[in-house]
Amino acid sequence: MDPALRANRDLWDAWTKINFGSAFYDVASFRNGERSIRLADYELAEVGPVEGKTLLHLQCHFGLDSLSWARVGAIVTGADFSPEGVATARALAAELGIPATFVIANLYDLPAELDGQFDVVYTSNGVLGWLPDIAGWARVVAHFVKPGGFFYVTEIHPVAQVFENEDVQPGELRLTYPYWSHREPLTFEVHGSYADPSAPTDGLVEHGWDHSLGEIVSALILAGLRIEFLHEFDFANWPIDFLVQGADGRWRLPPGTAGQLPLFFSLKASKPVA
Numbered sequence: 001m002d003p004a005l006r007a008n009r010d011l012w013d014a015w016t017k018i019n020f021g022s023a024f025y026d027v028a029s030f031r032n033g034e035r036s037i038r039l040a041d042y043e044l045a046e047v048g049p050v051e052g053k054t055l056l057h058l059q060c061h062f063g064l065d066s067l068s069w070a071r072v073g074a075i076v077t078g079a080d081f082s083p084e085g086v087a088t089a090r091a092l093a094a095e096l097g098i099p100a101t102f103v104i105a106n107l108y109d110l111p112a113e114l115d116g117q118f119d120v121v122y123t124s125n126g127v128l129g130w131l132p133d134i135a136g137w138a139r140v141v142a143h144f145v146k147p148g149g150f151f152y153v154t155e156i157h158p159v160a161q162v163f164e165n166e167d168v169q170p171g172e173l174r175l176t177y178p179y180w181s182h183r184e185p186l187t188f189e190v191h192g193s194y195a196d197p198s199a200p201t202d203g204l205v206e207h208g209w210d211h212s213l214g215e216i217v218s219a220l221i222l223a224g225l226r227i228e229f230l231h232e233f234d235f236a237n238w239p240i241d242f243l244v245q246g247a248d249g250r251w252r253l254p255p256g257t258a259g260q261l262p263l264f265f266s267l268k269a270s271k272p273v274a
């Protein structure tokens, strides 16, 4: 495996242990509420009913979203390259009696590790920035969508990623990072996890890549999928220093900010029946 991906995998193994116990993921509520699901209302509405459908969750972390889809009736397979993430997902599924299958694989190697095609291929919330090759990602996505099925992603908007996101004030937009894909990763020392910034993570680094919205959409089209919609949102699903939290729990530019900025997006793409 590429050394940058190997370092990211080590990081995700460490973050899984931290994140599992964090208030951010609130596993206790998920455990205690048989109907507790960790999916946004807009995703549920945009994906539509999944009862009885096969659903592949790419980059599933420790499976809370995968198990949420199972709780609303999907027949779920989750995949992630972190052995710790997958082991935790399997253990949680077994503990809660939720049927789901989990596979350990680097995303790019998944077609060699997992057979079959799925009615729905799903991925969300902090996934694309870990991937060096967006065209290769789109080919993997398209490989797993059944003809007549679809792919759905909701993710931070690439435009929101170009601004410094730490140690800035609400509303302070400081142009800092690339918009288009770059070969070499951006590398950062890690301090804690996004779910628990105070957790010890000495010596861990993260490697990330950017991909423009045009590159993401074009890669999916080139891989044979048909774009059904691309929605851009004025909110982010997690804290960013230049945003403020609203009453609905989402993060937006401070009220009164002049102009507008897309902060998150969702996209649905179908695979035509040949």
Ligand SMILES: C[S@@+](CC[C@H](N)C(=O)[O-])C[C@H]1O[C@@H](n2cnc3c(N)ncnc32)[C@H](O)[C@@H]1O
Pocket: 005, 008, 012, 059, 060, 061, 062, 063, 064, 065, 079, 080, 081, 082, 085, 105, 106, 107, 108, 124, 125, 126, 127, 130, 131
């Ligand atoms: C931010 S998490 C996804 C978050 C998930 N939506 C959640 O909140 O539970 C990103 C996931 O991508 C996985 N990942 C990163 N690079 C990967 C790769 N090359 N192949 C497979 N999984 C990868 C990580 O292990 C991690 O679980």
